[in-house]
Amino acid sequence: MDRIGILTGGGDAPGLNAVIRAVVKTAAGVYGIDVTGIRDGFEGLVRPDGVFQLTPDKVRGILPRGGTILGAANRGNPFAIRTVVDSEVQIVDASDQVQKHIEDLGLDALIVVGGDGTLRISLELFEKGCPIIGVPKTIDNDISGTEITFGFDTAVSMATEAIDRLHTTAEAHHRVMVLELMGRDAGFIALQAGVSGGADVILIPEIPFSYPSIARKIRERAEEGRTFSIIAAAEGAYPAGEQQVYQDGESASQQSRLGGIGAEVAEEISRLCGVEARVTVLGYLQRGGSPTCFDRWLATRYGAAAVRLANQHRFGRMVCLQGGVVGDISLAEALAEPKRVGLHGESILTARGLGICLGD
Amino acid sequence: MDRIGILTGGGDAPGLNAVIRAVVKTAAGVYGIDVTGIRDGFEGLVRPDGVFQLTPDKVRGILPRGGTILGAANRGNPFAIRTVVDSEVQIVDASDQVQKHIEDLGLDALIVVGGDGTLRISLELFEKGCPIIGVPKTIDNDISGTEITFGFDTAVSMATEAIDRLHTTAEAHHRVMVLELMGRDAGFIALQAGVSGGADVILIPEIPFSYPSIARKIRERAEEGRTFSIIAAAEGAYPAGEQQVYQDGESASQQSRLGGIGAEVAEEISRLCGVEARVTVLGYLQRGGSPTCFDRWLATRYGAAAVRLANQHRFGRMVCLQGGVVGDISLAEALAEPKRVGLHGESILTARGLGICLGD
Amino acid sequence: MDRIGILTGGGDAPGLNAVIRAVVKTAAGVYGIDVTGIRDGFEGLVRPDGVFQLTPDKVRGILPRGGTILGAANRGNPFAIRTVVDSEVQIVDASDQVQKHIEDLGLDALIVVGGDGTLRISLELFEKGCPIIGVPKTIDNDISGTEITFGFDTAVSMATEAIDRLHTTAEAHHRVMVLELMGRDAGFIALQAGVSGGADVILIPEIPFSYPSIARKIRERAEEGRTFSIIAAAEGAYPAGEQQVYQDGESASQQSRLGGIGAEVAEEISRLCGVEARVTVLGYLQRGGSPTCFDRWLATRYGAAAVRLANQHRFGRMVCLQGGVVGDISLAEALAEPKRVGLHGESILTARGLGICLGD
């Protein structure tokens, strides 16, 4: 093996640079493998200036930095590229071209760091014959092939800090504070940050909620003389009986959706309980900044493990965390079904036991 | 002097508890003065259960905590209390009642910790004969009688951290990130956090902005190969030629105003420059949480100085910071005119010199 | 089950209060069980004023706080209590008295939160017939019955932050900076913080080191123009061929040992390489402060799980983390052998692959 490529796709996640650094240092130091950096996700494989030599000096000092020195693009599915021909939008399959480009670049392996969407594309490319190794990346922790992924701990940290900050204001001003957090389909961030921050109500997409149930909790607290409450709501949470609605593409909360679920909950609870309620949408603050040590440690191990897999020609595999140890799993298996908060698992049991209202 | 009262009014600000603690410890330890805590701002002086003995053990451990153990209310002007009589709203002057209550409680002095609004009420009460000592509190730093007040440094810290976090995502995703910050009339938070975080554009209420000017800056950066930009916008910033609009009462940004200036700027810049632009509204996160050491230090000195002033019967004075030292100033003078960012001061000169676009 | 007791033993660890809070809230809310708080570890079971009713209002607001509201004592093994009789120190077995006291207090279960030492005592008490449930607590992560325990993530976070801080000074001043971290027998903190902070050399007790090997690494870096280096050293690290020496009882680093291994390494490397080298001993800063969200989340789940186990009369069990999920294991099995960094595991493989010198 002489050369491997690496690209990062999808939304931002703290730890991407730690993966890149570990890949480059491990490839160069242990195996004498050169690394090609690919810019802006799969886009870098279909445009002329999309690659560059990723030498060890280019990754110096990036370990504690958020973002990705490779750039990332939310678009760029090579199986469905939008082009405009004669003023008409056409969807073109450029996967053959990508495959050929991988060969022309002399890449003996391609490490793809990305979330569910990016990894599904990677699986298709692998099935076409590309030498893919996957590295899972998701703020939401919604990939089932691994216990956890990097970026999630940093997101939950920021969310917990936000709850800590809202707490004192809520208490001093006798208010209900709603914090809208990421999580369109999976409520892990809201659940863990909510429990860690001491929220009174936690709303997640897995459990459609009812306003009367929330209102009852607020009133119970008021009767105990607790004149404030904290509600942590995943952006994908929705009232039972209604349809979950959010915009296509990037998650709703990131788009600073006007009238998101947080604002709706604040308004409705204010109306039902006759209290002041305010909403804060945490948005992008969950995605950026220096990764926590947990995420740096995990991302670094993922990068190193990905190079080892590549060197063993174990293509079509994804690195993962199992029993606290970094291992690997087939991409197909890892993506077979998405990960969701288990309704009868110990996390939910714990939250209910603490007296937290889950909206049902 | 046997007894002093203390109340906190207006919006939340980190450092309120540090003031309260310093007042109680100094009063008890140095002068043997008892302290009466008044609940929820001036409201505590017009309702039956509004006061309690504030003994030293009640202030233990509160120094690093945000919020106020006294509670605060945004309403509660005793000169204009809204009451409903026969289904009709009436504005009643309860200031005589408040003054009598202060006497009945045996308060030889009343320390009022609050912002512009609360301090103006305090000045009126002082002019009626109440033994008032003022302590300035404003997140926005808009009180001219003092170089700075507590709460501001914590707010700027959070705002700067937010810019740091947005930076890496902006860079990785080639985006314009707009951060909407507090500051309805004064742009200090946006200016200082913007400079400290390395923002490319800073919009403040003191300088009405033009979209073409911002767009020019974004494009200049793109031409230099800098495919991302950070815009720090005070909530009260507005386009030249338009009217500054925000809702009454609490500041717009805190109400998570749908379609605030941040969202408007993001949308317009996206349209003008053909780039992806996103907005984050920091809101309440600027008001809560543990105060920085700067704010703890200043708030503690303010509390101690207020007791010294009270003991000297120097009523109608406000503690303040002058030349880095805690002194005092008459409330009337301190409130004579509001503080704004000086358009020709060294702060603005510095920002322009760094190449930051101020929108004009 | 009517009543359970809880005590915390051994050194401080962020997350203890989160366990206590979860125990009290879960016991009261789900099962209607009363909780008795026991002061200062097992000491509270042998002295008159050692217990108090732990009602839900006593655990309000303690979730984000370090330390333990129950107090902890490093001494207090009821099987070997030191007493002075006629000026002579005698070791007395008070375990019968403790067992009787547990019965007299009406405790149907006793939840013990502690490290290796405290849990071994608990196992003995269980074997005598006491209804013990164990909750593992160790900063060092050296308990083998669980993937990880609370407190560790906070300690590694502080250690990683310290490396980040030392980095810039090392670089600006062309120095070798040595950071001495906790870990007498297990090097997990040094290994994870070292990798997460980008250390160049990591010394752990599991791998006796050689000075020439470290010096070689420093010189290699100098030849590449890297005029600074960071060394993360566990307090229990020692040179190959020598005996590992540290003082009895509390860990050496905590005692701010004069001439600890950090200082020794700094001096020796300075001599061997002709560079300036400085040492920082992190000590107690690793044990205190607000727990990270990871530790709050884990500690809360442990507390809740411990109450469930107690309610099921599953005594002699310890809660633990397995595959990312909270489960339980017998105390005897959990303590059978201590946990150490695996010399051929993927963590060490990763560190070596990154080019980090492990001293061998």
Added chain:
Amino acid sequence: MDRIGILTGGGDAPGLNAVIRAVVKTAAGVYGIDVTGIRDGFEGLVRPDGVFQLTPDKVRGILPRGGTILGAANRGNPFAIRTVVDSEVQIVDASDQVQKHIEDLGLDALIVVGGDGTLRISLELFEKGCPIIGVPKTIDNDISGTEITFGFDTAVSMATEAIDRLHTTAEAHHRVMVLELMGRDAGFIALQAGVSGGADVILIPEIPFSYPSIARKIRERAEEGRTFSIIAAAEGAYPAGEQQVYQDGESASQQSRLGGIGAEVAEEISRLCGVEARVTVLGYLQRGGSPTCFDRWLATRYGAAAVRLANQHRFGRMVCLQGGVVGDISLAEALAEPKRVGLHGESILTARGLGICLGD
């Protein structure tokens, strides 16, 4: 004015990079002046490879970073350079050579960022005719010509965080925790961090202390049922009647002095009061890491102001903070006498009023 040089001297301080960045951006953007970077303090002016072109792209991204991209050296007084000639150490005056080098490099101004020592050298160079502009930098805040300097706020923040962390452990374990902080001659860090962290005893060089006085405070607290105490001690604090002793050159605490004042206080108090006492030496952690927003803001304004002064040929001046505004003062005046904590100022008055023991 065509070209200015910049160097950073003395110990590390967060904010140096912010000054450098502001100098380069302001010089290039406003005045079209080129900047020459000088490596490792004055050393860069006496060695061949000591300078390089400091273009705007070289200062990108350095604002939030600690350290200095120019490097710094603690030695390097051009008026007294140590050289070894024929095995004998000789002190050589190289100031003429430095002055000539400044001319040869075509530097129309030289901005020197440094502490007391570096600025005194600069004053001498100015008096010889060199076009010097000074920027004060001191962690200890001991330069009297300015209200405050950058680096200090970051140091106090870290020190306050450390006290917060020690607090919970002290309380849980019923201990006296001693934190040794920087401050050889001036006690500002210990005083402000001590007050901000809620220390019970604060020891500073300006007030020689007595052990019985400290012991009395510890015992008073014990009698009130407060079984723990926090002591913040500046490294230069010393017992009344003894000589203040510390090693030459870099401050004692930084050298991780074995047996520093912190350890001595812990030992003596343990002996006098019969309590467990532990010491933590914060050392270098106060000097490194990302600057606080306060320090970024001040350092940026200093850098911009220094370029303005240079452009006006106002040599021999030092930028400073006066009344919260950046101004300037003559170097000679600024250095006339060192700054110390005022024994009768409001800071000390406040600390005493809070019941803090200052050791006297």
